[in-house]
Amino acid sequence: MNTVKTINEVRNQVKVWKKEGYSIALVPTMGSLHAGHASLISRAAKENEKVVVSIFVNPIQFGPSEDLDSYPRDLNKDEIVCEGAGADLIFAPKATEMYYKDIEASVSVKELAAGLCGAKRPNHFAGVCTVVSKLFNIIPADKAYFGQKDAQQLAIIKRMVRDLNFDIEIIGCPIIREKDGLAKSSRNVYLSPEERQAALILNKSLTKCREALSNGERSTNLLKEIIKAQIQTETLARIDYIEIVDALSLDAIDFANKPILVAIAIYIGKTRLIDNFIYEA
Incomplete structure (x- = not known):
């Protein structure tokens, strides 16, 4: 090489x-x-x-x-x-x-x-x-x-x-994750040990949303509130955005009755991290 x-x-x-x-x-x-x-x-x-x-x-x-x-x-x-x-x-x-x-x-x-x-x-x-x-x-x-x-x-x-x-x-x-669920990112090196632990809130909040979808919830406003509530349990986390959009057009939607992209951006301290998943309705 x-x-x-x-x-x-x-x-x-x-x-x-x-x-x-x-x-x-x-x-x-x-x-x-x-x-x-x-x-x-x-x-x-x-x-x-x-x-x-x-x-x-x-x-x-x-x-x-x-x-x-x-x-x-x-x-x-x-x-x-x-x-x-x-x-x-x-x-x-x-x-x-x-x-x-x-x-x-x-x-x-x-x-x-x-x-x-x-x-x-x-x-x-x-x-x-x-x-x-x-x-x-x-x-x-x-x-x-x-x-x-x-x-x-x-x-x-x-x-x-x-x-x-x-x-x-x-x-x-596909996204590659650490064993504890944190998405691999070049910016993870910025995190202190405490912030590294706090960063797990990204995957935890998306898991809560995925569970709600699996249980039949389709209102994107309610799904975003589920994510928000989970993130707010972590004091070191600051929300940049929480969005649920059409997986192809990236247009905002009210109901998850088609393939969707659930995407979040969160600041952990000064470090901005992103994560997402696609759900096939």
Whole structure:
């Protein structure tokens, strides 16, 4: 496995693989890799002959008060995770390699980005769509793999690929959790031991909602109140949002009589964590 840092290097290698007839997968990441990322890479390796992992902390998807400077970075550790999971090549460019100083073009998916995390993080998904579009152009893979934990991002990427006719298949992969239920996240490293314990409230609150759905509750307002009540039992937790939306359109709905996405964002101390599940009505 090799690590390259320029667009020309990764393009040249992928061209060789294409000429030799290999199927190619792309796993876009921002590094600080954990078992969730490893699961994406492993699946990509099982389903394709060559796997490229991009590691790039994308500056244009961070807001002015967000954690760009402090976002965890450890390329050496990431290389070990990638090699162990079956990657063939890492593309780890600097921001100056990915963006011209006078860049003007960008890509956005407006309606799907309007709610959930998009309502709280203006321009975030335009930054995501722009960098992912660039990666798709730089690395013409057959498939790209994304985690379901970022459910809105996954929906937006799928719509962008459809609307702009990218010749790539988007594969969504299940959330990977710790043994105690906390969703794997690069931001979990920010949590103190006390906050780490408090963060379990995300999965606990979603479990309460899932139980209510299984028992026949369909009012989304009541389901959101169930989640809210559970979260409020944890003093270190502060709600950013609780939403229940159509799983495909991400539109708000009053009754869960179709496939739904139940999504939450919670601050534990200063750390913002997200979690979700999809329920097939």
